[in-house]
Amino acid sequence: MNENFTYWSDLVDKKLQNKLSEQDSSAFDALITENPEFKKFYETQKQFAQGIKMAERLRLKESLKIQLQEETESASTAKSRFSYIFWLSQHSAAIWLVTISTVIALSSVLLYRTWQHQQQKKQIALQWQKAEDLLEEPNKKQEVILSKPDSPITHNASPANKETTVNKPVKPAPRQNFNAYLSEEAIIPKNKNEDNDKKLADDVVVIEKKEKTKTEDEVKTKTNNAGIPAQVLSGIVEEDKVENEKKSSAKLKKQANKEEIVQNSSIKEFYLPVYALRIQDEVQNKNFTATPEQIRSGKDMPRSTKSTTGPKIFVTQYTDKKVQEDNVWYYDFTRDSAGEHLFIYADFEFQSLQLYIDRNPSPVKYYLKTKKGVFALYPNQTQKLAELVSDKKILKYVE
Amino acid sequence: MIENGDERALAYLYRTYSKMVRGYILKNSGKEEDIDDMLQDIVVLVWEKIACKEFVLYESTQLSTYIYSVMKNLWLKRLNKQSKFTSHSIEEHDTPDEDEETYEDMQKSEIVAQAMQHIGSTCKEILTYFYFYKYSMEEIAEKLNFANAQTVKAKKYQCQKKLEEIIKQQYNALDLL
Numbered sequence: 001m002n003e004n005f006t007y008w009s010d011l012v013d014k015k016l017q018n019k020l021s022e023q024d025s026s027a028f029d030a031l032i033t034e035n036p037e038f039k040k041f042y043e044t045q046k047q048f049a050q051g052i053k054m055a056e057r058l059r060l061k062e063s064l065k066i067q068l069q070e071e072t073e074s075a076s077t078a079k080s081r082f083s084y085i086f087w088l089s090q091h092s093a094a095i096w097l098v099t100i101s102t103v104i105a106l107s108s109v110l111l112y113r114t115w116q117h118q119q120q121k122k123q124i125a126l127q128w129q130k131a132e133d134l135l136e137e138p139n140k141k142q143e144v145i146l147s148k149p150d151s152p153i154t155h156n157a158s159p160a161n162k163e164t165t166v167n168k169p170v171k172p173a174p175r176q177n178f179n180a181y182l183s184e185e186a187i188i189p190k191n192k193n194e195d196n197d198k199k200l201a202d203d204v205v206v207i208e209k210k211e212k213t214k215t216e217d218e219v220k221t222k223t224n225n226a227g228i229p230a231q232v233l234s235g236i237v238e239e240d241k242v243e244n245e246k247k248s249s250a251k252l253k254k255q256a257n258k259e260e261i262v263q264n265s266s267i268k269e270f271y272l273p274v275y276a277l278r279i280q281d282e283v284q285n286k287n288f289t290a291t292p293e294q295i296r297s298g299k300d301m302p303r304s305t306k307s308t309t310g311p312k313i314f315v316t317q318y319t320d321k322k323v324q325e326d327n328v329w330y331y332d333f334t335r336d337s338a339g340e341h342l343f344i345y346a347d348f349e350f351q352s353l354q355l356y357i358d359r360n361p362s363p364v365k366y367y368l369k370t371k372k373g374v375f376a377l378y379p380n381q382t383q384k385l386a387e388l389v390s391d392k393k394i395l396k397y398v399e
Numbered sequence: 400m401i402e403n404g405d406e407r408a409l410a411y412l413y414r415t416y417s418k419m420v421r422g423y424i425l426k427n428s429g430k431e432e433d434i435d436d437m438l439q440d441i442v443v444l445v446w447e448k449i450a451c452k453e454f455v456l457y458e459s460t461q462l463s464t465y466i467y468s469v470m471k472n473l474w475l476k477r478l479n480k481q482s483k484f485t486s487h488s489i490e491e492h493d494t495p496d497e498d499e500e501t502y503e504d505m506q507k508s509e510i511v512a513q514a515m516q517h518i519g520s521t522c523k524e525i526l527t528y529f530y531f532y533k534y535s536m537e538e539i540a541e542k543l544n545f546a547n548a549q550t551v552k553a554k555k556y557q558c559q560k561k562l563e564e565i566i567k568q569q570y571n572a573l574d575l576l
Contacts, residue, residue, distance in 0.1 A: 009556070017533045048559060049530040050504065051511020053447075055523075056531040058512060060409060060443045067410040 008038050012045040404450070412442045416466050423470060428478065437477070441470050451533050514565040522558030529555060 011028055014020045020028055032039045400408035420441060421434050429437070445466055515523060524543060528534040536548030536555075545551045 013529070016530060047504070047507045048511055048526075048562065050508040052515060052526045052530040054508045055512035055515035056527045057443045057447070060406070060446060061439045063406045064409040064413060064439060064442060067407065068413065071410065 008041050012042050016049045409442050409446060412445060413438055420470055440473055444469055510566060510570060514562055517565050518561055522561060525555050526558055
């Protein structure tokens with residue numbers, strides 16, 4: 001049996017491996033036909049062989065599937081990596097874009113702020129410079145300017161008016177009034193103008209002292225040289241003296257009142273000093289700067305030498321109790337030839353005043369040009385204007 | 400690669416000839432789901448044939464030509480099986496071809512294949528080399544470092560007995576053998 005089994009086994013193995021020779025094959029076929037036991041053995045071995053082949057085929061297929069799956073996974077991994085890298089590149093580009101934009105925006109804001117700061121510094125520096133200029137040249141900034149119109153001035157005042165003027169003495173402003181004004185400087189808060197104000201006040205006092213030493217003859221000579229009738233001028237001087245004497249006794253009292261007014265006043269800018277009045281000199285065709293003393297006294301004021309009837313403009317300080325109480329100062333412009341009194345108010349809010357004289361229409365029109373506009377002034381309306389100013393009403397603009 | 404047992408050749412063959420197989424099957428009454436099965440069968444069969452020491456590819460014959468012929472035969476067999484299975488339901492007494500495995504044989508082969516998973520690796524290698532790759536005893540002895548062919552032959556006998564026992568443990572011996 002063992003021999004048979006070994007034989008059969010070898011024979012079946014050869015058959016299954018197709019290694020049977022022609023002779024063995026015939027023997028194999030005879031054995032199957034004749035021996036049913038061998039046939040069963042062969043069938044069993046054949047089933048084993050088929051099963052083993054199937055197992056190996058299944059293993060190979062499984063190996064193939066695993067390889068394909070790995071390749072797919074690696075491909076998808078590579079794809080995902082590529083996608084991630086692509087996404088990252090895009091994202092990094094976006095990050096860069098946002099970062100650069102932010103930096104640019106912040107830089108712009110910073111530059112703008114720096115520029116703004118520099119501009120502010122410049123403006124402050126300019127303002128300081130202006131303020132220093134103002135402090136250095138207070139007279140220039142605060143002077144009152146009077147100028148004539150471009151057209152040549154032709155005096156056409158009527159003789160009647162002349163007579164009126166001659167007969168009517170000018171009301172000179174008391175000197176103590178200006179001194180009182182100067183004394184008010186001490187009440188005003190101290191600033192850099194204070195020294196200039198004091199200096200000016202000293203100058204005025206010196207001028208006043210000089211004038212006191214002057215004789216009446218000197219005054220007459222001067223005014224005569226200027227073309228003013230001697231009677232008028234002497235009358236003014238006489239009147240000035242009388243008024244000074246009359247009011248010298250009330251000087252202290254008025255000063256006290258003035259201080260009280262100033263303290264109670266809510267509009268302190270009214271006390272800004274007018275140091276000088278610039279008047280167009282018709283004779284020399286140049287501006288003349290009048291000192292406060294000249295304005296007040298009317299002496300050494302410019303006038304016309306071409307004609308005796310030419311205009312002479314001088315300024316006196318009009319003093320009135322009511323006006324003083326309202327803290328409004330008036331300047332009395334008097335034309336000696338016409339004898340007319342023109343009250344020019346000096347609202348100290350106006351830092352410059354220009355007087356335009358138009359002699360073509362009759363009566364003569366005076367225009368006061370201020371920073372607030374041009375106002376027509378009529379000799380017979382001066383009192384009304386003064387009232388308007390004293391009531392602190394704004395005058396209407398007149399073309 | 401195949402002769403050296405490098406199984407990466409399987410994937411190479413699959414990728415290389417998938418387009419050809421796909422076109423052929425779709426042109427010859429095949430469906431999309433048949434392609435993968437066919438490709439696997441073709442690749443494994445080609446692997447099996449080439450791995451055998453007796454496989455010789457003539458110089459004038461290209462591998463693609465050989466694979467094409469394998470594919471054609473396999474596909475025709477499958478078509479025949481499908482047609483026979485269809486006609487079998489009609490003609491119940493139709494006798495199967497001798498070369499063709501019957502459904503019963505297929506079941507028995509599957510039982511053996513499953514049992515192969517439970518025997519040792521040496522037994523698996525000896526049986527596979529012998530029945531699948533058709534190595535001689537001498538070749539197996541050399542490959543697996545056995546002393547000689549007789550030792551392999553004795554070992555093979557033991558492995559067959561072991562496989563038979565595994566099958567008998569799981570299935571009724573009368574049913575199978």
